[in-house]
Amino acid sequence: MTIERSSDKRRHRPRIQKQKTEATDPRSFDHHTPRTLPVEDESTSLSGEIAALLNRQARLLRNQEEQHANERQAAGRATARAMQLVFHLEQAVNAGLEAMDGAGLGRDHQRIRIIKDQLKAQLNELGYRWRDPNGERYTEQLGELVEVDGWRYAAQYQYELIVETREPIVLYCDLVVLTGAVIVGAPE
Secondary structure, eight states, rough: EEEESSSSSOOSSSSEEEEOOOOTEEEEETTTOOOOOOOOOOOHHHHHHHHHHHHHHHHHHHHHHHHHHHHHHHHHHHHHHHHHHHHHHHHHHHHHHHHHTTTOOHHHHHHHHHHHHHHHHHHHHHTTTEEEOSSBBBHHHHHEEEEEEEEEOOOTSSOEEEEEEEEEEEETTTTEEEEEEEEEEEEE
16 A cells, blocks of 8 residues: 555645555465464373373372272271171170179170170171181191290190180181281190
C-alpha cells in the first residue's frame, strides 16, 4: 500500500491506494509456504505428559501394593502371635481347673474356657492352628519347626523327646508361620 497526498488543500486526509494483487481463492493453499514444526520433546508433548502421568500412577499403585503387602504381613504376624496367646490361655485354663473348682469358681472357669474356645474357633476359621509337639520324639524334621530353649538330661529318657512346649508351632493353612520353642529331654 502506498499513501498519496492530495493536492487539494481542503482535504487533509491522506488517500490510501490499494495495490493490485492477484486474485486468489481464499480456500487455496497455493500462496502458503510450508514451515517445519518444532520437534516436541517428551516433557512438553501430549503423549509425554500422558506417559508421565501413567508412570506416576503406576508408581503410586506399586507403593500402595507394597504398603498393603506389609500390612497383610504385619496382620498375619499379629494373628499368629494371638494364636500363641490362646495356646497359653488354654494351658492356664487347664492348669487352673482343679484350683478354681476347689475354690467354688467352677462356673467362672467354664466361662473362661468357653471364651477361649471361641477365640480359638475364630482363629481356626481364618486358617490358623497350632501344633503342640509335647511328647513327640525330637527328630531332624521336627528340629526345623522348633527352637530348642534347653535340654534336660535324665536316665528316664531313652531317646530325645520334647518334654515341654514353651511356644507352639503356629500354622496358617498348613504352612509354618511361627516356629515353636521347646525343652528337649535326652538320656544321660
